[in-house]
Amino acid sequence: MPLPSSKAGYLFIAAALLLFVFGSYAVLFSAFLPLSGVTPLDVIARDAHYKYFALLVIPTTSYFVIANWVGWQYFMNS
Secondary structure, three states, X not given: OOOOOHHHHHHHHHHHHHHHHHHHHHHHHOOXXXXXXXXXXXXXXXXXXXXXXHHHHHHHHHHHHHHHHHHHHHHHOO
């Protein structure tokens, strides 16, 4: 099975950067830099409850994983 071409990698990186830019605008910068006429982004910008869920789930998940790993190590070594 041949390896994917470098164009596929560049396309993947470009798509990830585009998603990052739109996501960071929708979650962080939409309150400071409003754009009119972009309805899907405006819907996310007006959201006051679930807007920051994606930002908070990363440290919460990290803490949960680390706490469970430490607890498992205490259990295995006791």
